[in-house]
Amino acid sequence: MTTRSARARPTERGDLFDSQCPTRQLLDRIGTKWTSMAVKVLAAAAPGEVRFAELRRRMPGVSQKMLSVTLHSLIRDGLATRRVEPTVPPRVYYRLTELGLSLEVPLAALRTWAEEHMAEIDRANAIDDARARG
Structure with a gap:
């Protein structure tokens, strides 16, 4: 970024090394395991939609609250x-945008x-853990 503003203008490219650049916050959001899983499930359904309950079933271990937070971030x-269908109970559908x-x-x-x-990382962790124990 060429400025030190708190937010990049839409036409500017971010700069991860600028402490004021929102790229850092964006990477924090898209770098989570839940975001990666949600994007994968939604991409597999593209161009269709996926209901909230189906997303939750296809993302083992995600809580309802964490899935809601993740989807809110993706939408924001x-x-x-x-998309909400006004039924009782409401049916809520999600889809990825082109972005x-x-x-x-x-x-x-x-x-x-x-x-x-992962196996290499696990071995490195085991070596480091053994070294730390002395």
Whole structure:
């Protein structure tokens, strides 16, 4: 960024190394396991929609509250949309926007890297833990 403003203008490119750049907060949000899972599930349904309950079923371990927080962040950032059918109880559907779909490729690469290298990371952790114990 060329300025030290708290928010980048939409036409500016972010700068991770600028302490005032909101890129840091964005990376915090999109770098979570829940965001990665939600984007994967929603991308698999594209161009269709996924109901909240189905998202929760397909994301083992996510609480209702954490899924709600994750989806709210995706919507706020323009990565997903929400549609509510006025039934009793209401049916709530989510889908990725074009911007959200563009996030699936880099997140998929990161998920693949993590899955392929988890054993190496586990070994390094075990070595470090053994070294710490003396």
